[in-house]
Amino acid sequence: MLINTVKISNSRVISKYFAFIIGRRTLTSLCEPPSQLGDHKPKADKQSWRQGYNATMGDPNLIFQGTMDRFKGITIDSCKQKDFTVNFAEKLERSLKYWKEVKNRGVWFKVDTKDVECLPVLTKHGFNFHHAQKGFVTLYKWLPDDEQDNVPDYSHTMVGVGAVVVNDKNEVLVVSDRFAMIPGSWKLPGGYVEAREYLPDAAIREVREETGIISEFQSLLSIRQSHGGGFGCSDIYVVFALKPLSSELHRCEMEIANVAWMPMDEYLKHPHVHETNRKFVHKYLFFKENGIKIDYEKALHQVLKKEYILFNIEKCEW
Amino acid sequence: MLINTVKISNSRVISKYFAFIIGRRTLTSLCEPPSQLGDHKPKADKQSWRQGYNATMGDPNLIFQGTMDRFKGITIDSCKQKDFTVNFAEKLERSLKYWKEVKNRGVWFKVDTKDVECLPVLTKHGFNFHHAQKGFVTLYKWLPDDEQDNVPDYSHTMVGVGAVVVNDKNEVLVVSDRFAMIPGSWKLPGGYVEAREYLPDAAIREVREETGIISEFQSLLSIRQSHGGGFGCSDIYVVFALKPLSSELHRCEMEIANVAWMPMDEYLKHPHVHETNRKFVHKYLFFKENGIKIDYEKALHQVLKKEYILFNIEKCEW
Incomplete structure (x- = not known):
């Protein structure tokens, strides 16, 4: 190889930078090499990232269940929860504690119009608005204390x-x-x-x-x-x-x-x-x-x- | 003039189509002719549209005060209201009644994070989410019964x-x-x-x-x-x-x-x-x-x- 390359140190874990990449997904994904390359991840792994997967994340009766992404971000869709607004504050506090323990990083709540009563509780717990469309609003909270929140803005x-x-x-x-x-x-x-x-x-x-x-x-x-x-x-x-x-x-x-x-x-x-x-x-x-x-x-x-x-x-x- | 022109009937009032134009503002405004043209509106009128103006719209203690646009749309910014969330439901109902009477058309609420407790009331009164950014969410309601809601989507x-x-x-x-x-x-x-x-x-x-x-x-x-x-x-x-x-x-x-x-x-x-x-x-x-x-x-x-x-x-x- 004739290339003048600046190598990385391998000491950093891949899970360290969730939010920045979320914003770069589209560009990144379209610039990636063909799948026949030798160094790609197993297909099942890639597939699960693209489609999202419902991991078992704590007791569903106690912890909100969401869709995980490969950067340890979790998205909770209010429409996919049972009794979403029942005991919302308590369940949110338990969930946040659990997500911190298991090192989840970005937490997203997609809240349907019918569930807006939970919004004051979410903002009180440090969630920020990110984007909205007719029928729903999406908020997020960045969990790690030792990493900068690099969640990119929505389209502007x-x-x-x-x-x-x-x-x-x-x-x-x-x-x-x-x-x-x-x-x-x-x-x-x-x-x-x-x-x-x-x-x-x-x-x-x-x-x-x-x-x-x-x-x-x-x-x-x-x-x-x-x-x-x-x-x-x-x-x-x-x-x-x-x-x-x-x-x-x-x-x-x-x-x-x-x-x-x-x-x-x-x-x-x-x-x-x-x-x-x-x-x-x-x-x-x-x-x-x-x-x-x-x-x-x-x-x-x-x-x-x-x-x-x-x-x-x-x-x-x- | 050699032009083959399809003329409009003048029977329609200019105030009839607010929302569609809101979405076309940028494109339209950049395609308009220079100001030295003979048939433009008075400068003061154009100026007030561009900057918005705070019209006296009902009793400020009873009716939310907002910024009017030339299409009879009104935008209420929660940060610019005194005691925004006090007696919110009653004030909203009075305001909506008033705005219908004076033929306002699109009503927009820009709600700061600190004022989210009003959101369940807004959605209960038929307001839809439109867009959000860190710090605020914007909802709107289309008032006329006899006109289609043509409010364009936010950037996607x-x-x-x-x-x-x-x-x-x-x-x-x-x-x-x-x-x-x-x-x-x-x-x-x-x-x-x-x-x-x-x-x-x-x-x-x-x-x-x-x-x-x-x-x-x-x-x-x-x-x-x-x-x-x-x-x-x-x-x-x-x-x-x-x-x-x-x-x-x-x-x-x-x-x-x-x-x-x-x-x-x-x-x-x-x-x-x-x-x-x-x-x-x-x-x-x-x-x-x-x-x-x-x-x-x-x-x-x-x-x-x-x-x-x-x-x-x-x-x-x-």
């Missing part, structure tokens, strides 16, 4: 898409929002990406919902990132070139005040078009003139058998 | 970065995670983007934290999107080419088992490298050979005076 980025849709007559598909702060401005169709939706699919869906136009993917064009957006989140806005497969406009009345096919020349000098949107259309022209395309491929992760998409620049004829 | 995408860092000797900077499921695999340095952090800054920070290497931005290389990652979120992973400005390796002991400068040829055929990482390095070579660069510029939004960054493809000499 809203992801949206926009689309440059140009037809055979060199007209751009534009919309005017019903509730734009400054009415009458012409923008590109687009909106937020839904849960478990791929970015190009979101762009195609938003174009169809807002304008009635059916379209297909051509290229990723640009990415914009900003901070301090909706719900205090940051914002990533990904713009695609989409090829229209229909022409008749059907405006979404709930969202959209106007929809139009606007001649490209007119759009590029229109006073009611924001300069950033103009840039996206210029980018479209640049891609087309230079035969650039940012395509994407779907692939299956070798180990996790999980699908992902990957964007790649290609040369192409538009 | 974890955003991470990775880096292809190649030195003058054509060696790639690689790391091996301490807690990789399959130990010994060589991956690219990287990690999660922090709150209010730009993507390239995150990549530079992660490289420095994990390996000690100081680097600077060269190009965006690729984007990967997948679902079902950490905390059940989707995952966007953005890979950059970074130019190293130092060479001495200082491994982050907490996260990293090994760090190395690995000859490019070796990396491209190494058995302990995942194929996706290999693709990113091939992409780096493709960009370099074809003089492609995806640079970014910082810009200031004309109306909102809010900074953003925008990635753009350029031709360049590497």
